[in-house]
Amino acid sequence: MNQEDVLTREQAYSWARSRYIQAQIVPAQEIQRLYCAVCQAKEYLFAPEKLTVSQTRTFRDLVLRRCNHEPLQHLLKEMYFGSFCLFSSPDAFIVRPETEYLVELALQTEAAQGAQLVADLCAGSGAIALALAHALPSCRVFMVEISEKALGVAKKNLNRYPRQGERIQITCADVADEQLWAKQAGRFDLIVSNPPYVPEGAIDQPEALRDPSLALWGGGENGLLIPTRTVKQAFRLLRPGGVLAMEHDPSQGEQLNSYATGIGFSKARTRRDLTGRNRYLFAKK
DSSP, rough: GGGGOBBBHHHHHHHHHHHHTTTTTOTTTHHHHHHHOOOOHHHHGGGOSOHHHHHHHHHHHHHHHHTOOOHHHHTTTTETTEEEEEEEETOOOOOOHHHHHHHHHHTTTTTGTTTOOOEEESSSTSSHHHHHHOTTTTTTEEESOHHHHHHHHHHHHHHHHHHHHTEEEESSSSSSSSTTGGGTTOOEEEEEEEOOBBBBOOOTTTTTTGGGGGBBBOSSSGOOHHHHHHHHHHHHHEEEEEEEEEEEEEGGGHHHHHHHHHTOSSEEEEOOOOTTTEEEEEEEE
């Protein structure tokens, strides 16, 4: 690489923007974040005017990977959930705003007031568990995840936030395990879950398909296999009056409501996300 291959900040942005356009990706502030990442600058305005040879090489590599639809979170190795900056890798599902809103709604329920025992089913990166531990400082938090790789990501995130992480018990198991947390069964106040729920073939966005298959596809008819197993497990774990708050596909609301009341939940309703889509099951035992 010769001197001509060293990019100034303006040249780097222009070069990356043209690659983004070719890949049909909206640049937004992504390019600025990648530039800051390679030169370890906190803000784009205060980033150096010129990259070094090594930084230029790294910047070009990251841009080309992004234009191959590798998620930005994987490139930066970080993702945000509420006030948490979490470690991100291809081993765990990338957290999204819809799930942040689910937690917000769950914390507004009567079951969350004074809760002592809460759980995150199908926990992935541990984002929901951390958010619950932060918002409910007097409660114990349990989380379960079947993927050992995802739990590796979760452990890194819990270690990042030891004040919350030390109150979270991690279990590697299938969400349908009938012996899961046997001593705590029937005692949980609140359960929040973002299980795999996507119906087969329902998404085709290249970035979304980079999430682990275990975290995406719900299985069974219309992707309902794992969501219904999650509802069943929640009914077993909750105390009378306890609440399950679970994210699902917009097409699954009516079926999940019927299933929840059919197995014994006294109330079940569908709540909408911030775009108006039927997205969350709220079921009271």
